[in-house]
Amino acid sequence: MNWQQSMAWLESLGQFGSRPGLERINQVLDILGHPERELDVIHVAGTNGKGSVCTFISSVLTAAGYRTGLYTSPHLTAYTERFQIDGVAAPKEELAQYFTQVRSAVDMLQADRNLVLTEFEVLTVVAFLYFAARRVDCLVLEVGMGGRLDATNVVTPKLAVITRIGLDHMGVLGDTLGAIAREKAGIIKTQVPVVLGAQEPEAAAALRSMAKEKKAAVYAAEDLVSVYSKEYDLSGQRFDIKLSDCLLPDLSIKLLGPHQLENTATAVCALQALSDQGISVSDDALRRGLAEASWPGRFxxxxxxxxxxxxxxxxxxxxxxxxxxxxxxxxxxxxxxxxxxxxxxxxxxxxxxxxxxxxxxxxxxxxxxxxxxxxxxxxxxxxxxxxxxxxxxxxxxxxxxxxxxxxxxxxxxxxxxxxxxxxxxxxxxxxxxxxxxxxxxxxxxx
Structure with a gap:
């Protein structure tokens, strides 16, 4: 298929809506050889701020010299925005190759088991194929909705990150912060460290309970990173960051609003956790990556x-x-x-x-x-x-x-x-x- 044919096929899947569950995507990945297993993933869930946190992390890793993939949703203007390497969107015709591979696998399963993937499941498999083929050093992977049953949750990441949890998608995820947090906590894997952004007590308790059950080390951004706002206008924000062992003065971001400083703290905490696994960044890379991060459509x-x-x-x-x-x-x-x-x-x-x-x-x-x-x-x-x-x-x-x-x-x-x-x-x-x-x-x- 070419790009136009790929988009026509993808549009035809919209009728199937959102159907949480991992069985369908795993069957397709079985046929395609599980490309997601070739990737070092930073898996990010949350109600608000997860896209911004993904952007900050990926921008800093790129500034540090890592070939960094970024998968987010939804897009603002074009599907290609969802698939980025070092801040550059994927070429349409290259992605079309992977849509063709996914459709072939889906057609095999449809004939045998009447299986049909959702639009988001197809996009997620395409992402795994694309980033694996491009041999990225790291993939920053944003959850679509929830966590436990989200299509992205077929990965075993190097790090899980959960941003602030609020009330959203209550018909699917639950109508309390605790219930929603338990769904988001589904991305926490056994002995895989997890970074927690600032949380309400009910959500924090549910997340920490799951981390304890999974024997996952917890990095709490509220405890490990302090951000001190210094100056802001419509061009950006300037601030200091205090970590447990040092002060980083005069940092800046283009994203606006106090909540973006909270997101910055979560991202910096995630980068600290990655450094404990050998994925280190210099102070200069942190400074440049934060300053260069761009996330359109957010104030x-x-x-x-x-x-x-x-x-x-x-x-x-x-x-x-x-x-x-x-x-x-x-x-x-x-x-x-x-x-x-x-x-x-x-x-x-x-x-x-x-x-x-x-x-x-x-x-x-x-x-x-x-x-x-x-x-x-x-x-x-x-x-x-x-x-x-x-x-x-x-x-x-x-x-x-x-x-x-x-x-x-x-x-x-x-x-x-x-x-x-x-x-x-x-x-x-x-x-x-x-x-x-x-x-x-x-x-x-x-």
Whole structure:
């Protein structure tokens, strides 16, 4: 198959949705010779921040000279974004070779056992084939959903990392922090070290219990890494990091918001754990890797006037992190929201958070079959006191917000990564000037 044929086949699998379980993917990997067993994997789960943590880790490892693969989901604009080596997306036609191999294996199993893989399972097998063929030194592997039954959980990693856990995918993972944490803890393997990002007590207890059961050494970022914020504006953040045995001053990241400093601490803790296994990085590589890390669609300032920001926050904790970041960086500004959410999320809780910062909302439809109806979302926002109008087309919704914005206003696109990608592309294509402000300074521990 070529790339277009590969995408057509992949799209045909969307009808099968998400079906947790490892039996199907293991049967395909049996036929393909288990390429995942050739890879040194850093396996990352969590509710919020896991993509950012993956990006920080992979960027630092690349800066240290390791050939580093990165597998994430979902993508913002193109499937190739999910497969990166040293920050470069995979070539389409090379990936098409691996889609062809996976389809051949699936066809064999379908004829024999009526087995059909989901879209995410196919993408994950393609990732294993691609990164194994490219002989990466390390693969930073992001969990799709949950952990225990996620397709990525066929690996035995060198290190597991679990970022902050919140309430999301409750219909599948459970409706308490403890239940969700137990699902995420499924990536912890026997005697494989695990790094824990900052957690609520209920989640931390569940994670530590699983680590104890698996005899897995625990590296707790809250205990081992302290981050002291020094200065921040819309171009990035500057801070010091204190480890158990040293101080690293004047580090910087481009990603914005206090939560990104928490993610930085988790990533640095993971790099410490890797150094104990012989995968070491210098202070200079750490500094360069953090500074160069880029993760689009996460409180990303797009060069527009009025100021326009795209953020993929899509659950209550993510929404609260976004609201805190808006308060830190954009004091006194009025916010026009371009908002769309998925119907299988905790929509009421998300909207209550976003309503606290919205002067007006243009409600649109994310590019997903799971998108909530804009008319229903707008009606809920009006009950919360927000002036809301409906424009189902994402590009037109963005244009509407820009036309309504005053010079002092901020246009904020939020609610779903399936909205962020299309809106981001449209904003970049308009190529209007960028208005920079919002500088802050001071010192505080995060």
């Amino acid at each position: 990303e300032v797009i060069k527009k006037e009025p100021l326009a920001i795209v953020d993929g926050a899509h659950n209550p904790d993510g929404a609260e992190a976004l609201v805190r970041t808006v308060g830190e960086y954009l004091d006194g500004s009025q916010r026009l929201l371009v908002l769309g959410v998925l119907e299988d999320k905790d929509v009421n809780s998300i909207l209550k958070v976003f309503a606290t910062i919205a002067r007006k909302a243009i409600v649109t439809r994310p590019e997903s079959p799971r998108a909530a109806k804009p008319e229903e979302v707008a009606a809920r926002l009006k009950v919360l006191g927000v002036d809301a109008i409906v424009e189902p087309d994402i590009s037109l919704a963005v244009d509407k917000a820009l036309s309504l914005a005053r010079p002092q206003d901020v246009v904020l696109v939020c609610g779903s990564l399936y909205l962020a990608g299309k809106a981001r592309t449209h904003l970049l294509e308009t190529n209007l000037p960028y208005c920079q402000y919002g500088h802050r300074s001071g010192s505080k521990q995060v």
